[in-house]
Amino acid sequence: MDDILRVTPGNPMPPNATAGYFEGHRGVKLRYALFRSDISPAAGTVVLLQGRNEFIEKYYETIRDLNAMGLWVATFDLRGQGGSERLTKDPRKGHVRRFRDYERDLEIFLEKIVLPDARMPFFLIGHSTGALIALSAGPRLGNRISRMALLGPYIGFQNQEAPETVVRPLSALLSWTGFGHVSLGKDKSRLPFENNGLTRDQRRFDRNTEIIKAYPELTVGAPTARWVHETLSAARRVSRQTHLTEITIPTLILAPVLDGVVPYALQEELSRNFRAAQLVTITGGRHEILQEKDIYRAQALAAFQAFMPGEDGGLDLTETAA
Template structure:
């Protein structure tokens, strides 16, 4: 187990788990883990889907929060990041050949690991890019997933030096002309708390930085042009009315109002045309809700408690 999941000083591996590797689409090795609740009767299993550049270790605290509520947690690293296989030999760029590979890996994870080894009913809690994958695949998940939580879903791009339209055009052209494995930026993303835009919590920021400092093999750099091209295409598809009307799984959208990566307006527009969804705004929170300050993070967890059946909350009404 110790060679699969990695502890750091302030981030121990949650107990009562099993971890391993499964074969994803095209033979890519995918790292996964399942964490059991200590409670005698499980209330279900949360399939926890992280964002781009993240890894299982970054969610140990959230996993403990969920298992303490009587839920099992099943999670994995997306291909190309964390402890899963890299897709460009010798490069740290975040890359994907096809967005459908993400969807295929999630489907395989549900079929190979979650269904046989976890406890019913199944729920999805997904952040950012993980939320985009869940939203894209949702029409096919109706008979397997009871409810979905989308935290800061990556459905639009903000806070960049160029507009989303310009980035879309450049990423498409780069992919067409064989430059899809290149990134638009050099070096690594900043590890400086003062310049970060994803969390206002310095302690959690330092904890997550330590994960990648002590285990650099888990980290990746900027997204490739191909990753951007594939992701931007899916953003356009999943926010269209035709796609959203096919989703009948009750869905909760958690919208951090101070998010500088995904526009608040985009999340509100999504909720407005998404009949199966309800939106809760968390005022003042930044993009990474599960890595945020306690006052924001507690609101996100309380919203999940009130939404996912079988939690400690007595009232599952979203309006409560």
């Protein structure tokens, strides 16, 4: 298993894991893992969709927490990052050809891995770019996914080198004129803890930094113009009420008020236009809620456990609070 999934002293692998590769859209090789709970019968399976520049190992702690709730976890590294196949000659570039490629990878994952091998019912947890993928694919997921939880969905950005009003037309121009592979911005995969904008938890930040130091091949650098253009176009599309009304899956939007990447106001507005969604405000939390301090992270875990019941009608929320 170690040749597929990595471990570090401070980040042990959850038990009962199966890992491998599957063929995504257009034959791209994608790394996946399935983690089984010891609790029987299982309460269901969570499909975990990562954010940009994330990887399976970063979620080991969360996977153990979900397994303790009786939930299996199925996850895969997005194309172009983690242990999945890169899409450019330079493996450090975070790239995607079409945003729809992410959605097709998810649909193939559900069909080829989750449906045959995991336990129903199926839930989805998406963070940042993963949440954007879930929102975009949402109208087609109603017959497979029972409920969704979206954490800091990437529907816009703030606190970057240039404002979105500049980056949006620039990325579009570069994409349309054949320069979509040009990187935009700086490589932020190894920023120091101070003013990182993602989490205020030093211990979890250091743990993730150690993973990156031990296995730098899991990370990517700055996104390409094409990636930025495709994701911002998708963000604008999924934020329209006409799109949101087509999603009937009961959904939680977990919005950290101090999100350093996605403006909280955009997440709040998204929830107002999304009839199937309920907003859960996490006051004091930053963008990576599942990598945050326990006081904020526990709110997300409690929301998962209360909102994603198994076939027996759900688990007792007081067990998490104990």
